[in-house]
Amino acid sequence: MQHLPDYVHEPQALAGQTIHCSCGLTHTIHTQKIVLAPGAIHQSLESGLSGKPLIIADTHTWAYAPASFHSLPHYILSHDPILADEYTLGDLLIEASVQSVDYLIALGSGTIGDSVRFLASTLHKPFVNICTAPSMDGAASQHSPLIHHQFKTTYPAAAPYAIYFDLDIMAAAPAPMLAAGLADIEGKHVATLDWYIGHLVTGEAYCEPIRDLTMASVALCEQYCDGLAAREPQAVRALATSLLLTSLAMQLNVTSRPASGMEHLISHAWENYAIRQGLSPHLHGDKVGLGTLIACDVYHAFFHTVKMPQQERYAPLVRHWNELTEKADALYALKPLIRERIAKAGGPVTLSALGISRQAAVYGFQHMTDGRPRVTIAHLIKELQLEESIYPSVLESIL
Numbered sequence: 001m002q003h004l005p006d007y008v009h010e011p012q013a014l015a016g017q018t019i020h021c022s023c024g025l026t027h028t029i030h031t032q033k034i035v036l037a038p039g040a041i042h043q044s045l046e047s048g049l050s051g052k053p054l055i056i057a058d059t060h061t062w063a064y065a066p067a068s069f070h071s072l073p074h075y076i077l078s079h080d081p082i083l084a085d086e087y088t089l090g091d092l093l094i095e096a097s098v099q100s101v102d103y104l105i106a107l108g109s110g111t112i113g114d115s116v117r118f119l120a121s122t123l124h125k126p127f128v129n130i131c132t133a134p135s136m137d138g139a140a141s142q143h144s145p146l147i148h149h150q151f152k153t154t155y156p157a158a159a160p161y162a163i164y165f166d167l168d169i170m171a172a173a174p175a176p177m178l179a180a181g182l183a184d185i186e187g188k189h190v191a192t193l194d195w196y197i198g199h200l201v202t203g204e205a206y207c208e209p210i211r212d213l214t215m216a217s218v219a220l221c222e223q224y225c226d227g228l229a230a231r232e233p234q235a236v237r238a239l240a241t242s243l244l245l246t247s248l249a250m251q252l253n254v255t256s257r258p259a260s261g262m263e264h265l266i267s268h269a270w271e272n273y274a275i276r277q278g279l280s281p282h283l284h285g286d287k288v289g290l291g292t293l294i295a296c297d298v299y300h301a302f303f304h305t306v307k308m309p310q311q312e313r314y315a316p317l318v319r320h321w322n323e324l325t326e327k328a329d330a331l332y333a334l335k336p337l338i339r340e341r342i343a344k345a346g347g348p349v350t351l352s353a354l355g356i357s358r359q360a361a362v363y364g365f366q367h368m369t370d371g372r373p374r375v376t377i378a379h380l381i382k383e384l385q386l387e388e389s390i391y392p393s394v395l396e397s398i399l
Contacts, residue, residue, distance in 0.1 A: 051102025183289025194261030
């Protein structure tokens with residue numbers, strides 16, 4: 001059996017794998033087919049699924065549909081903006097029910113993939129995920145972040161039966177989407193550390209091979225990311241591979257822990273603020289990138305200013321304090337490099353550059369743990385009532 005990090009060179013080989021891991025758990029990839037290649041979309045009707053499909057796209061992604069798609073049942077979302085909310089899901093549920101289909105095809109990354117994933121789970125239908133932009137890492141996820149009553153939260157959903165990453169289409173994606181994808185990948189530096197802290201505090205499962213797979217994919221992306229602005233093929237392939245691998249890491253772990261920590265929590269809080277203010281949402285990865293830069297400062301401030309109370313809950317942190325401080329320092333040392341990589345790709349590295357106001361930023365700090373019970377550094381700060389001693393100076397550094 002291969003070591004999980006070795007799959008960074010051949011993510012397609014993870015399809016359908018059951019892995020008896022050194023962590024003591026058995027991990028399963030439910031996705032049966034993975035194709036990452038130029039022109040992959042032309043293979044997507046050969047996924048192994050049979051019967052009548054329903055292809056779901058929007059007006060932008062439908063432009064990539066090959067001729068073979070046009071004679072099949074399809075539904076094109078055309079409202080603006082398209083959000084993964086109750087309106088979109090209700091629309092799709094009615095259409096899928098009327099069409100009486102056997103499986104679904106999501107033609108589009110982000111919102112379309114999240115919506116179809118939840119729809120497929122609800123209808124107990126398999127689905128194929130055709131990703132059109134390397135902008136986020138949810139392709140293989142078994143969860144869907146959805147907006148319900150103007151609040152974004154994550155719901156259990158279905159893993160795709162097959163995944164297609166068409167590198168030709170991805171290379172032609174709008175430049176901001178490439179930068180957003182890179183920023184999403186940079187967030188794994190924070191997410192994996194938050195996962196370890198959660199493990200120490202609560203005893204939740206922590207798989208080092210899955211963590212290593214995640215970080216190997218990050219290293220691959222960072223190795224070639226200087227070429228993203230010029231759309232160099234090797235850089236686009238590395239970014240797409242990294243996004244695919246981190247999504248597979250989530251499927252292996254059954255939760256989003258390997259890829260989502262404080263940097264995602266504050267991103268979702270900013271999105272909730274924008275929704276309630278009637279503002280157009282920004283790209284997910286852009287917000288995650290800013291959340292990552294913030295988390296670098298937060299970790300440094302926490303481990304250099306906080307004295308943990310002598311309580312049983314925090315005893316594992318105290319025992320590992322020196323180790324955690326070293327990890328926090330390493331993360332803080334990465335901040336200028338992360339900032340430089342995102343900026344070079346054309347992504348925002350300040351809140352003002354993304355149009356996030358001070359009021360919205362403060363809302364993010366105040367509400368990022370709402371409805372999110374999994375322990376992160378943000379949860380520790382809230383538990384210990386340290387918000388006012390840590391967050392104000394961090395905020396000033398990112399405005």
